[in-house]
Amino acid sequence: xxxxxxxxxxxxxxxxxxxxxxxxxxxxxxxxxxxxxxxxxxxxxxxxxxxxxxxxxxxxxxxxxxxxxxxxxxxxxxxxxxxxxxxxxxxxxxxxxxxxxxxxxxxxxxxxxxxxxxxxxxxxxxxxxxxxxxxxxxxxxxxxxxxxxxxxxxxxxxxxxxxxxxxxxxxxxxxxxxxxxxxxxxxxxxxxxxxxxxxxxxxxxxxxxxxxxxxxxxxxxxxxxxxxxxxxxxxxxxxxxxxxxxxxxxxxxxxxxxxxxxxxxxxxxxxxxxxxxxxxxxxxxxxxxxxxxxxxxxxxxxxxxxxxxxxxxxxxxxxxxxxxxxxxxxxxxxxxxxxxxxxxxxxxxxxxxxxxxxxxxxxxxxxxxxxxxxxxxxxxxxxxxxxxxxxxxxxxxxxxxxxxxxxxxxxxxxxxxxxxxxxxxxxxxxxxxxxxxxxxxxxxxxxxxxxxxxxxxxxxxxxxxxxxxxxxxxxxxxxxxxxxxxxxxxxxxxxxxxxxxxxxxxxxxxxxxxxxxxxxxxxxxxxxxxxxxxxxxxxxxxxxxxxxxxxxxxxxxxxxxxxxxxxxxxxxxxxxxxxxxxxxxxxxxxx
Numbered sequence: 317x318x319x320x321x322x323x324x325x326x327x328x329x330x331x332x333x334x335x336x337x338x339x340x341x342x343x344x345x346x347x348x349x350x351x352x353x354x355x356x357x358x359x360x361x362x363x364x365x366x367x368x369x370x371x372x373x374x375x376x377x378x379x380x381x382x383x384x385x386x387x388x389x390x391x392x393x394x395x396x397x398x399x400x401x402x403x404x405x406x407x408x409x410x411x412x413x414x415x416x417x418x419x420x421x422x423x424x425x426x427x428x429x430x431x432x433x434x435x436x437x438x439x440x441x442x443x444x445x446x447x448x449x450x451x452x453x454x455x456x457x458x459x460x461x462x463x464x465x466x467x468x469x470x471x472x473x474x475x476x477x478x479x480x481x482x483x484x485x486x487x488x489x490x491x492x493x494x495x496x497x498x499x500x501x502x503x504x505x506x507x508x509x510x511x512x513x514x515x516x517x518x519x520x521x522x523x524x525x526x527x528x529x530x531x532x533x534x535x536x537x538x539x540x541x542x543x544x545x546x547x548x549x550x551x552x553x554x555x556x557x558x559x560x561x562x563x564x565x566x567x568x569x570x571x572x573x574x575x576x577x578x579x580x581x582x583x584x585x586x587x588x589x590x591x592x593x594x595x596x597x598x599x600x601x602x603x604x605x606x607x608x609x610x611x612x613x614x615x616x617x618x619x620x621x622x623x624x625x626x627x628x629x630x631x632x633x634x635x636x637x638x639x640x641x642x643x644x645x646x647x648x649x650x651x652x653x654x655x656x657x658x659x660x661x662x663x664x665x666x667x668x669x670x671x672x673x674x675x676x677x678x679x680x681x682x683x684x685x686x687x688x689x690x691x692x693x694x695x696x697x698x699x700x701x702x703x704x705x706x707x708x709x710x711x712x713x714x715x716x717x718x719x720x721x722x723x724x725x726x727x728x729x730x731x732x733x734x735x736x737x738x739x740x741x742x743x744x745x746x747x748x749x750x751x752x753x754x755x756x757x758x759x760x761x762x763x764x765x766x767x768x769x770x771x772x773x774x775x776x777x778x779x780x781x782x783x784x785x786x787x788x789x790x791x792x793x794x795x796x797x798x799x800x801x802x803x804x805x806x807x808x809x810x811x812x813x814x815x816x817x818x819x820x821x822x823x824x825x826x827x828x829x830x831x832x833x834x835x836x837x838x839x840x841x842x843x844x845x846x847x848x849x850x851x852x853x854x855x856x857x858x859x860x861x862x863x864x865x866x867x868x869x870x871x872x873x874x875x876x877x878x879x880x881x882x883x884x885x886x887x888x889x890x891x892x893x894x895x896x897x898x899x900x901x902x903x904x905x906x907x
Contacts (some may be wrong), residue, residue: 325482329525331475336414336521339468342461362402362628366621369406379411380518380554383573387559390569396715397635400569401628404576408548408617414520415610418476418527440477444470479528502585505542506549513550522547523613527606537608538600541588544613545581552577564705565712568635575634580620659724667731671740674721674728678748681717682798684710685751688758689794689857693787695762696850699769707762714755721748743867747801750860754794757853764849776839779847781907782829786822789904790854793819797861800868812865814896818904819858823851825906 373382386400386407395403447466454460499505513522526543529535552573559570592600624631659677663670688710691703725745733741767773775783793815800809830847833839 321482325479328475328478328482328528331471332479332524332528333475333516333521335468335470335472335475336518336524337468338464339472342464342466342468362625365399365402366406366409366625369403370410371406372403373407373410374413375410379407379520379551382407382410383552383555383570387555387566387569390565397565397568397572397632398628401572401631404569404573405621405624405628408551408577409614409621411520411551412610412614412617415523415527415613418473418524419606419610440470440473442470443467444474476524476528479525481531499543500536500538502542502545502589505539506546506581506585509543509546509548510550511546512543513547514553519547519551522550523609527609530604530606530609533603535604536601537604537612540604540609541600541612542585544609544616545585548616549574549577549581564639565708568632568639571635571638572631575631576620576624580616580624584616584620659720661727664728664731667728667733667737670724670728670731671737671744674725674741674744677717677721678744678751679798679802681714681721681748682751682801684717685714685755685758686794686798688714688755689761690791692758692762692765693790695765696768696783699765704762704766707758711755711759714752718748718752739870743870746867747864750863754857754860757857760853761850764846764853768846771842773843773846775843775847776833778833778907779826779830779839779843782826783847783850785904785906786819786826786851786854789815789819789822789900790857793858793861797864800865804868806869809865809868811896812862814893814900816858816862817897818900819855821901822904822906823855826851829906 369382369386373379383404386395386403390397390400443466447463447468447470450459450463451467454463499508509522509526512525513519516522523544526535526540526547530540552570555570555573559567591597659670659673663673688707691707691710695703695707722745725741729738729741793812796808796815797812799805800812827848830839830844834841834844
């Protein structure tokens with residue numbers, strides 16, 4: 317193998333890795349964010365979570381990307397740790413689809429036109445050319461996404477074919493053959509597979525490289541199998557890196573991926589080589605093929621998921637043993653469990669008492685959401701890792717409340733309730749949803765504060781002053797709406813909507829002022845994105861506060877129509893409302 321063959325192989329590898337990147341990006345664009353929504357919503361059932369993890373990974377062609385996405389969901393509180401396990405297991409199955417596509421490089425053409433056409437060197441250039449034509453002429457975003465997929469797949473397969481052709485002469489190279497024999501040692505083979513995957517951060521890509529080497533005929537199954545095991549373990553590096561600086565739950569999610577892959581790889585190696593010592597598998601000395609690698613990779617992952625399915629709790633337990641709950645975290649959780657015990661099932665037969673208990677629990681939930689929001693806001697002035705973790709803990713606490721309260725209220729709804737009790741129950745269900753969403757916005761604000769801290773970003777003096785005014789308005793509307801909910805103060809409830817109107821105005825005005833500063837070069841686009849994220853979250857928090865106040869008015873006033881009420885409020889003829897808005901605008905005037 318001369319220098320030109322080496323250059324050809326490097327070029328093929330470059331095309332292969334670039335094609336895989338382009339293909340993945342195209343598939344993500346084509347999904348339009350729907351995959352994330354599906355993962356977020358449909359992971360409560362463990363089997364469904366596994367199937368979704370497999371399906372999403374098969375579509376985006378990257379188990380690393382799926383796992384990183386899951387770590388993000390867990391960190392933001394959208395997904396629970398127990399739900400994440402199923403998705404992580406499924407992702408390992410979904411990633412095997414790529415190896416089957418790449419095994420087409422092993423198809424022998426012969427005299428059959430169909431088999432000849434199935435070779436990547438035959439159909440890949442056609443796909444790439446179609447993709448280029450679509451990219452040049454297509455105007456719609458979905459057409460461009462489809463074009464990117466075709467180009468990425470075409471480049472990927474051309475790169476794979478180029479690599480395969482370049483390494484074919486290596487079969488006759490004694491030095492290369494002897495080097496590969498070293499990797500038939502299970503430990504060395506696993507290490508090389510792990511390191512290769514960790515470097516390129518894609519098990520699909522490293523499996524593809526192994527399949528390309530198999531075309532040379534110099535790689536035996538005794539070498540390929542340990543490398544495949546190592547590649548499966550190395551695939552978790554991206555998730556571990558993404559969890560750095562995240563909350564404890566996100567770190568636990570990344571560790572679950574690591575432990576699962578270590579258990580299945582080490583377990584397989586121990587069982588397989590014990591059986592080999594007894595039965596002496598003859599096929600281990602045979603040359604491995606691209607198809608054979610795909611079969612082993614798939615069988616290994618599918619069998620591992622089936623065996624681990626009943627024992628997913630073990631992975632969660634290991635994660636908690638590695639990152640134990642802090643005393644404060646445990647204390648909060650225990651306190652909450654005691655508080656939530658007031659939702660005793662025995663009260664269901666006396667709905668009035670049960671509703672009162674639900675109201676008390678909902679008030680606690682509201683205060684936890686408020687605490688999370690105020691802590692997150694404080695992080696913008698001075699970021700602190702412990703405080704950010706406490707925000708995450710409180711958000712998880714609010715989620716726990718929503719689950720418990722929601723389940724209890726659904727059970728209560730099946731009992732014989734008066735018309736007023738039924739209305740109060742439906743409004744409680746609605747309000748706990750608003751409290752939960754407020755805690756979600758607290759997480760978003762905390763992440764913006766974290767981004768500013770990590771990137772050493774600062775607002776301009778003017779932006780700081782404007783945000784300070786906005787923050788005061790948000791704190792007032794939160795405090796007011798929770799007092800309204802707790803005390804059912806209808807007069808105070810009518811004060812929420814004028815303040816919400818002022819907050820909408822502040823949000824719009826601050827964004828306009830930022831654009832002016834941007835044009836004058838007094839601010840950056842990057843800081844503009846951060847500012848927009850914060851003000852948008854503020855504005856949405858105020859929307860939820862408005863919902864809470866309107867719910868209370870609806871409960872306590874007969875023939876109350878929310879839509880009509882809001883139309884009347886915004887009417888210029890409503891002098892009292894407009895006067896209150898004017899007073900609040902003066903109170904929260906931007907400097």
